[in-house]
Amino acid sequence: MTTYLIRRLVMMLPILFGISVISFAIMYAAPGKPAVMNLDPDISVEDREKQMEKLGLNDPPHIQYLNWMGNVVRGDFGTSFTKKQPVKDMILDRLPNTLILMLFSTILAVIISIPFGVLSATRQYSKLDYGVTITSFLGLATPNFWLGLMLIMLFSVQLGWTPVGGVSTLGADFSLLDRLHHLILPAIVLATADMAGLTRYTRSSMLEVINQDYIRTARAKGFRERTVIYKHGLRNGLIPIITIFGLMLPTFIGGSVIVESLFSWPGIGKLFIDATFERDYPVIMAITMFGAVLTVIGNLIADILYAVMDPRIEY
Numbered sequence: 001m002t003t004y005l006i007r008r009l010v011m012m013l014p015i016l017f018g019i020s021v022i023s024f025a026i027m028y029a030a031p032g033k034p035a036v037m038n039l040d041p042d043i044s045v046e047d048r049e050k051q052m053e054k055l056g057l058n059d060p061p062h063i064q065y066l067n068w069m070g071n072v073v074r075g076d077f078g079t080s081f082t083k084k085q086p087v088k089d090m091i092l093d094r095l096p097n098t099l100i101l102m103l104f105s106t107i108l109a110v111i112i113s114i115p116f117g118v119l120s121a122t123r124q125y126s127k128l129d130y131g132v133t134i135t136s137f138l139g140l141a142t143p144n145f146w147l148g149l150m151l152i153m154l155f156s157v158q159l160g161w162t163p164v165g166g167v168s169t170l171g172a173d174f175s176l177l178d179r180l181h182h183l184i185l186p187a188i189v190l191a192t193a194d195m196a197g198l199t200r201y202t203r204s205s206m207l208e209v210i211n212q213d214y215i216r217t218a219r220a221k222g223f224r225e226r227t228v229i230y231k232h233g234l235r236n237g238l239i240p241i242i243t244i245f246g247l248m249l250p251t252f253i254g255g256s257v258i259v260e261s262l263f264s265w266p267g268i269g270k271l272f273i274d275a276t277f278e279r280d281y282p283v284i285m286a287i288t289m290f291g292a293v294l295t296v297i298g299n300l301i302a303d304i305l306y307a308v309m310d311p312r313i314e315y
Contacts, residue, residue: 008303012296019292020285024065027281055081068285078282080275087286091268097167098256098267104183105191106248113195114234114241117202121210122229132199139196148189148262155185165264186263190256194248201241209237242305248298 052058056067071078077087120132155162162185163169169178209215210233218228256269264270268287275283 005300005304008300012300015296016289016292020069020289021065023285023288023292024068025061027284028061028064030279068282072289077286080283081280082275082278083280087282090271090283091286091290094266094268094271097265098260098269100179101183101186101190101256101260101265101267105187105194108187109191109195109198109248110245112191113198114202114238117199118206118229118234118237120199120203121206124207129203132203136196136199139192140200142192144189144193144258145262147192148185148259151185151189152262165262167266186259186265189262190259198241198244201244202237205237205240206233209233212236239306242302245302245305 056064059067068078075088077091079085080087080090083090116132120129123129152164156164163182165182167179167182168174169182172178206229210229215228215233218232219225223232256265256267257273258269259265260267260269261273268290271283272287274280275287
């Protein structure tokens, strides 16, 4: 296992390097100059060029990339063009809010989707199965931004049960209940798509498992049906789900871009969308690489969990 982990960690380096090159090239080709996005449109050409020179944007693209990569290797992600703050500090300030949102929505998706997927598989073609299937397809087909707007209109505007946005009540002292009050709607919206997908994958995986010989043997031994399904069946049925779970880490960053902007949640997703509109290249590149690292780490965690869930798998 140790050799396998070392090999996988080494393989991450060229993958991350390729992602950084492609991301930098796409960003450089995008229209709009970051040096002039927040300047007076009547500024002189000379002052505009001085600003470009100050930010190093007059250098050839490959020189800009090498300078950026050299700083990243030393742990320096640069300084924001617009906020004039170190990018690393900006991300670390927003990271706790995003992690809280990701953790809460992941727990919500898992504790709802897996039990319903198991029930749907064990009661195939029943009314419950059809209901879970229809609800799952609706969850997959519903855009996050539309669902978020509808929930805001219903629970925040009409019923007044939840706040419209933000992470806490302005001017109020810290309160765990107040944070949960603000967290519930964005977490539900962020978890919806993954909840629907996990339910479908769990149902499909369990349908294959419950017809295996060892399940019939467990029933023949007199075990209770609950023990047969959840102890013998679910453990093997979760092996394909681990792949989906490992890939959920980076998707939460992508989903949080919409959800955090919609609910004014001060996390990495909102920071990314603000930096995109402002052409804040150092912030965009740092968050892009953060998402890439989450992707490769998520795949590595999934591979490790394979061996934990199934002793037959060895590395």
